[in-house]
Amino acid sequence: MPSKTSFLNKAILKNIFRRFYWMGALYFIALLFAYPLNILMNLPTETKPNFTGGYIFRFGSNPISDVIIFVIPVLFAAFLFYYLQGRQSSDMIHSLPIKRSNLYNNHVFMGTMFLVLPVIAVALISWILTGIFNLGEFISTTTILRWTGTTLLMNMTLFLSTVFAGVVTGISIAQVILTYIVLFLPAGFIYLISTSLEVFLSGFSSEFFQNDYYASISPLVRIASLNSRPLPWSEAFAYGVFCTILFFLGRYLYNKRKLEKNQQVIVFTPLYQLFKYGVTFSFMLLGGVYFYSSRGTSISWLILGYGLASLIGFWIAEGILQKSVRIFTKKAFKCYLGYLVVMTLIIIGLFFDIGGYETRVPKVDDIQGVYFDYGSYRYTSSKGNHKDSLYVTPENIEAVQQLHQEILADGDHDKYQNVYNHTDLENKRKVYFVYHLKNGLRMSRSYMIDYKKYHDYLKPIHESLEDKNIKYDVLKIDNTKTKKLVINPNNAPFGRSLEIINPDEIHEAVEILKQEYVDASYETLTDPRVPWANINIMLDEPIHPDDFYGYDEYKRDYYDIYTSWSKNFTQFEAWLETKGYLEQARVMPEEISYIVVEKIESREEMDVVERRDPRTTNAPKYGNVIERFESNKLEDIEISLENYGYTYSNTYPKYIVGFYNSKKKQIFMGSFAEGYIPQFVLDHFEK
């Protein structure tokens, strides 16, 4: 007799095995094709002398296995627990002298076996094959082990999630659909909520929440991203904990399940409400964000979208629960109205910023470190504790905090303004703050500001060594690790470049560049002129080894650091001159035959200039509407080369300059920014 405490029941196990062994068998065969057979098919042949199956155990590269991992565990759970959803089968099984938790254990156990054994078997076979054919260099044991572990963990996550959904719903189809929805939901919610909050709360930036890290809270998204980010131990552990919780919670609910509610979408009454308002809320967010982004970014569209979509969502949720389309009874209407009232209160609360979100600035004493930049990427992409991207010196912390206060005091970052307006964009930049507070909390804000207006605040921050150390990798170079230094002159004809391989010279150059950066003023660092050259320094070791974690499988032998030779870097220029490299490191005026300077009065004129064939500039097709000045004097050319900047400014009038070769072909184009317009240009145009 099966004792009361026994975890499994032999008769039930046998029965499950007999009925479902084909699932395990099919899974095994599918894996056999996707892995060991795939290895055999990629073995070297006469026409292809190299093994071509290095990708086989990499997630996201093996199409069969990608489908398998998303589908198989869910199907297994749906099949195994199909008995629970049917009235007849459920009555029969539950009339047997077996406890519910025992039934649950047996089915989960058997499903686990079907999911685990084939994977292990296939991993073993593959491992043996790599041994026989000596493929260790393409498919290492570690790779196979990592694949095995990750696959098992993800299989179990999807399987137990589906089992859990099966316990909660009373229909198999609903079980499968609910599983996929719920597993995707965290990522979707974070996206929708953060997008919505960005509209309501000035200073809120969704960018901090819409990245890989948050998206991978959703297991489905995580599986898709295994390819670029393998599972670290910490996450694997978290998934393990998640699976354990799911197992026990599922069993607890199975014991509580009312079998008479089979064939209903949601079996547990309290979950009814959660489902109903959850669906309504999701639809509301989705509709609002959809209307907001597709119908022009205006808050009235957002609200309209909320209203319409929540009604549709409510109708769908009620319809599913009641299995009917005619759901609008007085009671349902009251429920919906109640929902609307709550939502209106929340939106009003956000609108009037009841939580004080918009005016909050942490006290300097409470700040441990702060991230400040013109983008969120450096923060969100840095892994772990972000310590490489934070300011921690009291001077910078205070400066950033004061800047923040000043921005709030000015209040010119209007709420609900259209930040994507192009004419505005020129002088505006989005600044991002992330405070790491001493109490362990973090606080992030982001504003669109006129950065010129805050020059006095920004200057000390960007001139600090701390800021430079964070932003310029060149300062972190260990000179014993350098291999090569390549200078690529900007806009040089034929893309010529200068390679320096003499270690002493590299050493000198790097040290001078470091000094240039250390000495650089804010104005130098924000110089609008095009640098003389881009510099590429190759190292033996990466400066940020984390960036290569897990997917540096190509065993590269060098790592690049990029920097540039700003027009202000006179020391570096002098060094190049003494070494005789100067001519190779920049565009020389001798390489230019003549220049054409034009005064552009409007956006329309700029359009004409951009659309014309650059090679025929000297004979403008559109007549002589645009005022132009041609010069072939070497000193004019040199001054122009020294001062030209990028052409994307939208402030008119502006001067653009084209550089031509002897064949009257335009080599490149630039423009003169305010403060850098050469005297000869002013002499000609301003007279």
Next chain:
Amino acid sequence: MIEVTNLTKEFENLEAIKGLTLNVNKGSIYGLLGSNGAGKTTLLKTLAGIYQEDGGKVTIDGKRVFENEELKQRVVYISDALYFFSSYTIEDMAKFYRGIYIRWNENRFRQLQKVFNLDFNKKIHKLSKGMQRQVAIWLSLSMMPDVLILDEPLDGLDSVMRQKVKNLLIQEVADREVTIIISSHNLRELEDLCDHVGILHEGTLVLEKDLDELKQDIHKIQVVFKEQPSKDRLEKMNLLYQESRGSVQLYIVKGNKAKVMEQFKEFQPIIVDVLPLTLEEIFIYEMGDIGYAIENIVFE
């Protein structure tokens, strides 16, 4: 043996069973009558430990059935909608139950084959509905239960098989003192099987009777009087019904048979006869007003 105390069971705000109390003694066959939706199946599934009580208590031998592995070893339930694992043969199914029920009796299973005359290796799904029901009963009897809970077990069986099954059940009670609770929507079907009958209507037990007592207690008497006795005198007897067909008077009387006959003889009738009463008639007369409400339901 089986005790149901103040049981309530709800389905989406709708009470399927409303404070029902019921007792079945050991070795008795209890017939549960009621129309569709009266709550029979719900009650039986709760008795079998499939459903959990919302209120009240269901016990067998003083122990709660729900989630009681040990007790459920002795309680076997046959649903009105049968379920067998797909592509299982009778033998496979027996093998499955053999592993589950410790009291499974293989000899019995082999012997009963002669009664049902079905091939062990037939796939159950290919059998007709009636045959499937036979298989279910066959398997259930092999589990050697102390309590059999049968939901409309005779449905879909032909009259020969019906009688066979009834005999088997009665035999089971006689040999092993099995307690049986059996549901039907047709009283006639249970007449020669049950010793107790309960009528379930809209979730409550409207009537519960010992059939033997009932039959002993109620009589149909046909009389021809020389002269009609006075109403007063007749009404001293417990008359449930009277009817006159010309000179012949028909009475349904409650009470001890000998006593009733004595009373009639006092009127010195020309003829006095006791006629057989069907269970159906008994119920109709006994229940009076409720009887007419339920009549259509229970008697088809």
